[in-house]
Amino acid sequence: MSLERGPYALGERVRILDLDKPGHVRTPMYVREKVGVIERYCGDFENPEERAYGRVGRERIRLYRVRLRQRDLWPDYEGPDKDTVEIEIYDHWLRPASGGD
Amino acid sequence: MDHEHDGHEHHEHGRGLPPHPTREDDDVALTYGEARYLALKSLLIEKGLVTADEIRRRLEINERGNPQQGARMVARAWVDPAFKARMLADAKEAAKELGLEVTEAKLVAMENTPACHNLIVCTLCSCYPRSLLGEPPAWYVSKAYRSRAVREPRKVLREFGLDIPETVEVRVHDSNADLRYIVLPMRPAGTEGLSEEELAALVTRDCLVGAAVPRSPNA
Known part of the structure; x- marks a missing residue:
């Protein structure tokens, strides 16, 4: 399912989803529902959400690095607008950001 | 260093004996x-x-990992532009050239420039390129660092003694999934005459995380 949504292009605007999924997820709360741009494609990896429960050797999913502006994460961020956070996000936690995003 | 404020500790050992050098026995209940x-x-x-x-x-x-291994990579990158290019393309492969085995899936080098300072954190746990650099420092795994490094990185850096000018971007890398990171700091001015080994000695563990920058020995 996840592979259908990629691959995203470098610089493409993406929204990080809030899948509200329990367990060993690697998408921290502070980036959920935030919009950033694709910084790089990192390769395909087994899904840690499956591996954590012993389900190894399954399909590999795409991993991207997303660049977010600090100002978009924290409206009261102390520092210049140019400051950023980059974070690794699996394909199924992303969707293209629409014009309104 | 001025230790006047905690001088009382030293008076405890006033019998001509040095403080006992080993840790106390850890014969306490398991946590x-x-x-x-x-x-x-x-x-x-x-x-x-x-x-x-x-x-x-x-x-x-x-x-087996230790910060000196990362420092060797940095020093090589400073003296060998071709190696630096390979390190930025694939730091795990570049490490092999120095006989260093990185067992993590991927290692990415983030280059500090006059326009951008990089800081590494793992907000979710304590991901760190241990096979190259060894165990991370205690502060790196503390909840305070993990939460504050992405929220107020400039303040955290100031607490480390590093004041990044507002003209320079602070770029925080959350090592939250499968990649591991190492910062490639800028070579300090005034180090032109130093050997590769002497250069490596300037690169401390904290420099490789971005909590510090290497200083010229003459500075």
């Missing part, structure tokens, strides 16, 4: 985490999923 670790470990071994030797070897690999 909850320790008990859980031991229970999990023995279950995994009992079920044949891992062997005790595999666990021991992994710990040995983690402890």
Whole structure:
């Protein structure tokens, strides 16, 4: 399912989803529902959400690095607008950001 | 250094003996985490999923890593532009050229420039390129650092003694999934005459995380 949504292009605007999924997820709360741009494609990896429960050797999913502006994460961020956070996000936690995003 | 404020500690040992050099015996009850670790470990071994030797070897690999290995890579990158290009393209492969084995899936070098300062954190746990750099410092795994490094990185850096000008972007890398990171700091001015080995000695562990920058020995 996840592979259908990629691959995203470098610089493409993406929204990080809030899948509200329990367990060993690697998408921290502070980036959920935030919009950033694709910084790089990192390769395909087994899904840690499956591996954590012993389900190894399954399909590999795409991993991207997303660049977010600090100002978009924290409206009261102390520092210049140019400051950023980059974070690794699996394909199924992303969707293209629409014009309104 | 001025230790006047804690001088009382030194008066305790006023019998001509140096303070006892070893740690106190740790014969106290297990913490909850320790008990859980031991229970999990023995279950995994009992079920044949891992062997005790595999666990021991992994710990040995983690402890074989040390910051000097990362410093060697940085110094080589400073003196060899072609190596630097390879390190930025694939730091795990570049490490092999120096005989360094990185066992993590991927290692990415983030280059500090006059326009951008990089800081590494793992907000979710304590991901760190242990096979190259060894165990992370205690502050790196603290909840305070993990939460504050992405929220107020400039303040955190100031607490480390590093004041990044507002003209420079602070770029925080959350090592939250499969990649591991190392910062490639800028070569300090005034180090033109130094050998590669002398250059490596300027690169401390904190420089490789971005909590510090290398200083010229003359500065």
